[in-house]
Amino acid sequence: MENKTECVVCCKEINVLETFNGEMMCQDCYNAPENEVFE
Structure with a gap:
């Protein structure tokens, strides 16, 4: 059973497991230009 969020x-x-910078974000949103607020 996979863990989903x-x-x-x-x-x-x-x-x-698909987290970026500790945020529960999909890769699409993480790479989206308008979401480049995480440095």
Whole structure:
């Protein structure tokens, strides 16, 4: 059984392991230009 969570930006279902900078974000949102607020 896989652990699932939601992307905090688009609410798409993602795997728990798919986190960026400690944020529960999908890779699409993390790479989106408008979301480059995490440094």
